[in-house]
Amino acid sequence: MLALDRVSKTYPNGVEALTRFSAEIRQGEIIAIIGGSGCGKSTLLRAIAGLDRASSGTVTLDGEAIASPHAKIGIIFQEPRLLPWLSVADNIGFGLAELPAAERRAKVARALDRVGLADKAQAWPRELSGGQAQRVAIARALVPQPEVLLLDEPFSALDAFTRRDLQDHLLDLWADTRPTLILVTHDVDEAVVLADRVLVMRPRPGRLFDQIEINLGRPRDRNSPLFETFKRSVLASLDRSLDRRVPDRDATQGPGQAMWW
Amino acid sequence: MISDAPVLQQSSEPAENAVAPSRLSRYARPALGLLLPLTLALGWELVVWSGWSNGRLVPPPSRVFATITELARSGELVRHISATLWRVGLGFGFGVVAGTLLGAISGYWSLARRLLDPTVQALRAIPSLAWVPLFILWLGIFETSKIALIAVGVFFPVYLGVMGAILSVDRKIVEVGRTFRLSGFAMIRRILLPAVLPAYVVSLRVGLGLGWMFVVAAELIGASEGLGYLLLDGQQLGKPAQILAAIVIFAILGKLTDWLIELAAAPFLRWQDAFGRAKET
Ligand SMILES: Nc1ncnc2c1ncn2[C@@H]1O[C@H](COP(=O)(O)OP(=O)(O)O)[C@@H](O)[C@H]1O
Ligand SMILES: [Mg+2]
Numbered sequence: 001m002l003a004l005d006r007v008s009k010t011y012p013n014g015v016e017a018l019t020r021f022s023a024e025i026r027q028g029e030i031i032a033i034i035g036g037s038g039c040g041k042s043t044l045l046r047a048i049a050g051l052d053r054a055s056s057g058t059v060t061l062d063g064e065a066i067a068s069p070h071a072k073i074g075i076i077f078q079e080p081r082l083l084p085w086l087s088v089a090d091n092i093g094f095g096l097a098e099l100p101a102a103e104r105r106a107k108v109a110r111a112l113d114r115v116g117l118a119d120k121a122q123a124w125p126r127e128l129s130g131g132q133a134q135r136v137a138i139a140r141a142l143v144p145q146p147e148v149l150l151l152d153e154p155f156s157a158l159d160a161f162t163r164r165d166l167q168d169h170l171l172d173l174w175a176d177t178r179p180t181l182i183l184v185t186h187d188v189d190e191a192v193v194l195a196d197r198v199l200v201m202r203p204r205p206g207r208l209f210d211q212i213e214i215n216l217g218r219p220r221d222r223n224s225p226l227f228e229t230f231k232r233s234v235l236a237s238l239d240r241s242l243d244r245r246v247p248d249r250d251a252t253q254g255p256g257q258a259m260w261w
Numbered sequence: 262m263i264s265d266a267p268v269l270q271q272s273s274e275p276a277e278n279a280v281a282p283s284r285l286s287r288y289a290r291p292a293l294g295l296l297l298p299l300t301l302a303l304g305w306e307l308v309v310w311s312g313w314s315n316g317r318l319v320p321p322p323s324r325v326f327a328t329i330t331e332l333a334r335s336g337e338l339v340r341h342i343s344a345t346l347w348r349v350g351l352g353f354g355f356g357v358v359a360g361t362l363l364g365a366i367s368g369y370w371s372l373a374r375r376l377l378d379p380t381v382q383a384l385r386a387i388p389s390l391a392w393v394p395l396f397i398l399w400l401g402i403f404e405t406s407k408i409a410l411i412a413v414g415v416f417f418p419v420y421l422g423v424m425g426a427i428l429s430v431d432r433k434i435v436e437v438g439r440t441f442r443l444s445g446f447a448m449i450r451r452i453l454l455p456a457v458l459p460a461y462v463v464s465l466r467v468g469l470g471l472g473w474m475f476v477v478a479a480e481l482i483g484a485s486e487g488l489g490y491l492l493l494d495g496q497q498l499g500k501p502a503q504i505l506a507a508i509v510i511f512a513i514l515g516k517l518t519d520w521l522i523e524l525a526a527a528p529f530l531r532w533q534d535a536f537g538r539a540k541e542t
Contacts, residue, residue, distance in 0.1 A: 051439060069440050081437050085455040085532045095441045097451075124532045 001026055002048070002148055002180060007057035009043050016205035017043040020057065023199065023208065027147065028178040032185055032195035034234065036242050040206020041184040045150045048182065049075045061148060074146035074179075078153045080133035082125035088112070088136055089121040095144040111139040114173065131162035135169065142173055151183040155190065167193055171218070188238070192230045193220055200234070202241035202248075209241040209248065320502040325509060328502040332491075342510065344487040345476055348404065349518075352411025353472045357465065359412065360419025367420075368427025369453075378424070385417050390478055397482075407479035414475035415468040422464020426457035459533055462526040466519055473515045488514075 002025040009018040018040035025031055033041050046052040048059050050069040059066040061073065074095075082091045093108040112118045115135040125133060134154060141149060151170075155163040167190060174181060185191050191198045192214055200210040214230050221227060240246045302322045309316035316324065332338040363381070367374040392413060393406075400406040430453060438452040480489020488507045495503035 049440060051436060069442050071442065075440050077433070077436075079433065081433050083434060083437070083452070083455070085458075085529075094437075094451075097447075126532070 001062065002182075003058075003060045004044075004048070005058045005060070007044065007047055007054045007059060009040070009047060009052065010055045018047070018054075019205040019207050021206075021208050022057075023211075025180055025182065027180055030174070030181040030183070030194055030196045032183050032191035032198045033201060034185055034188065034191050034198055034238060035201030035206075035209070036203050036238075037186070038206075039201045039203035041201060042152055043206065044201075045075070045152050045182065045184055048148070049073055049150055051075075071144065072147040073150065074141035074144065074148070075150040076134075076137050076141050076152070076154045078156055080125070080130075080137040082128075082133055082136055082140075084125050086125075087121065088117060088123050088125065088128070091125065091136055092139045092143055094140055107143055111143045114176075115139045115169070130158055131166060134158065134166060138166075138170065138173065142177075142179075145177055146179055148180040148182065151181065153184050153186065156186065163187075163190070170194070188231055188234050189222070191234060192216075192227060193222060198234050200237045200241050207248070210237045212237060318501055320505060324502045325505045328500075328506040329509070332503075332506065338510075341486055341488050341491055341507075342514070344484075345480065345489065346514070348407050348411060348479065348487065349469075349472050349476045352408045352476070353415050353469060355408065355412040356415025356468060356472065357419050360416045360464075360468065361423055361461075364420040364423025365427065368424040374424070381417075381420060385421075389413050389417075389475065393478075393482060402483050407476070407484070410479045411472050411475045414471040418467040418471060419464050422460055422467070423457065426460035426464075427453065429460075430456045455529075458526070458529055462522065462530065465522055469518055469522060470515070473511065473518075477511070 004021055004023045004025075006020040006022050007018060008016075008020055010016050021040075021044055023031075033044065035041055043052070047054045048066065050059075050066045050073065053067060061070065064070075066073065082088075083094065086094065089108050089112065092111050093104050096104045096107060099107070109118070109121075112121050115138065117132060117135060117139075120128065120132065125136070128136065134157075138154070154170075155166050158166065170181075171194065181194070183190075183194060195214050198212045198214060199208060200212070201207065202209040212230070212234055216226060216230065305316075305319070306321045306323060308314050309321040320328075329338065332341075363377065367377050367381075389410065392410060396406040396409050400409055434456065435448070435452060438448045443451060476487070477489045477492070480487040481493055484490040484493075488511055491507040492504050495501065495507065
């Protein structure tokens with residue numbers, strides 16, 4: 001289980017990017033984090049990844065505090081960030097340097113197959129389309145079999161058609177080992193298609209505003225009326241989060257704190 | 262008449278190119294660049310041959326070529342070339358080692374950069390030839406001072422190139438290394454080195470160019486052998502063909518050594534190459 005306990009981040013320039021963000025995320029759960037621009041979504045993800053240290057609060061994975069990048073936590077960014085001097089296959093195998101070469105090759109070959117890029121194994125990253133490059137990035141992050149995979153707006157730079165394709169693809173890959181997925185997005189459709197639970201954040205300072213369980217079976221039909229209902233409720237919550245007059249519902253605070261005032 | 266053969270090949274080429282347009286871009290571009298110098302050389306050869314000019318101050322290509330063969334036959338050419346190559350090689354070696362080490366230190370540790378870089382930049386502002394009297398006083402007029410001068414010339418572009426390349430490594434790619442928990446050494450080997458290599462090769466080539474420039478300066482100042490000595494000797498004895506011969510050999514050696522660096526780096530820069538080629542087509 002991944003536990004976030006009052007995670008806060010104030011940048012050196014004084015920006016309060018995140019305040020007291022708490023959540024408990026079950027192993028294998030798919031979480032979508034949605035919210036206006038600048039509400040601390042990337043900051044939160046970077047704290048979970050151990051890339052940046054939280055100013056206060058803790059991130060613990062299976063009881064282990066996370067303060068620096070961890071083998072069980074992988075991350076995919078908005079840009080593929082492939083290493084241009086490595087072939088596609090070597091990019092995917094980048095995190096497997098400790099394995100014997102034969103085992104690494106086998107894993108890479110399986111991953112290439114799995115993301116449908118077996119014919120591109122020896123291509124350079126520059127020769128890939130945006131969607132293909134992002135698929136390589138997904139394979140690179142998944143091949144060491146992390147328990148938690150963080151995705152920071154991974155499909156937002158892609159066209160709508162490729163995006164849908166990759167969303168389905170991601171679910172497909174997720175089903176192999178069922179890691180926890182935490183996906184930052186600004187696309188409501190994407191959140192409802194993928195997530196078991198949507199966390200809505202609000203800005204200045206960045207904080208958790210609302211949680212919506214998406215009780216839909218899988219595979220999900222994007223055109224079903226129920227899908228529409230969930231989409232509308234996420235949208236409504238998002239609207240309220242951006243409306244300054246709406247007070248924080250603050251689902252995260254315990255009853256003791258609520259009674260204080 | 263050495264220039265005849267290439268010119269003949271030249272004139273026959275456009276016909277072929279008309280048939281195969283893809284080959285036109287591959288061969289015609291460098292061939293076009295040769296057209297002007299070859300025409301001038303051939304023209305001058307004809308002017309002197311037909312007696313319109315005696316060609317004493319500007320000897321025709323055939324006479325320059327004859328001088329080169331003459332020097333080669335007597336063994337002088339090998340002696341001068343090896344003296345110059347030896348100096349450039351050593352000076353380049355020392356300059357590259359020092360430039361790479363200090364550049365890497367300055368690029369990697371910001372404290373070292375703050376300590377070191379202002380001094381290096383100040384030294385860089387001094388025209389390198391201004392060191393000559395001091396080097397001669399300190400190191401004598403023989404090989405050491407010459408090699409030191411060449412090394413100084415090579416040092417600065419390499420230092421700047423390495424430091425700049427390290428500083429401009431994409432932070433986002435370094436972050437990929439961090440997420441895979443690379444240690445400091447693995448980060449250098451697997452991320453920083455490949456990332457700075459293209460810029461490093463460029464700085465080596467610039468450094469080598471300066472090395473050739475400074476070997477001429479060093480040998481003009483005082484040497485008993487070397488291509489620079491041939492230049493000076495040619496001037497003092499009024500032998501322009503010898504001067505031109507030395508210049509031609511400088512050009513050939515400069516191009517050749519530059520090409521060697523390119524060749525040695527090519528296997529490591531294939532990923533970049535692919536990009537360049539894709540863009541051209
Ligand atoms: N490195 C940084 N230094 C200072 N302020 C930052 C930094 N990164 C982000 N911020 C600020 O923190 C806030 C949250 O940023 P971010 O987490 O990137 O938001 P989001 O990903 O939700 O758009 C923003 O106001 C942003 O300007
Ligand atoms: Mg962001």
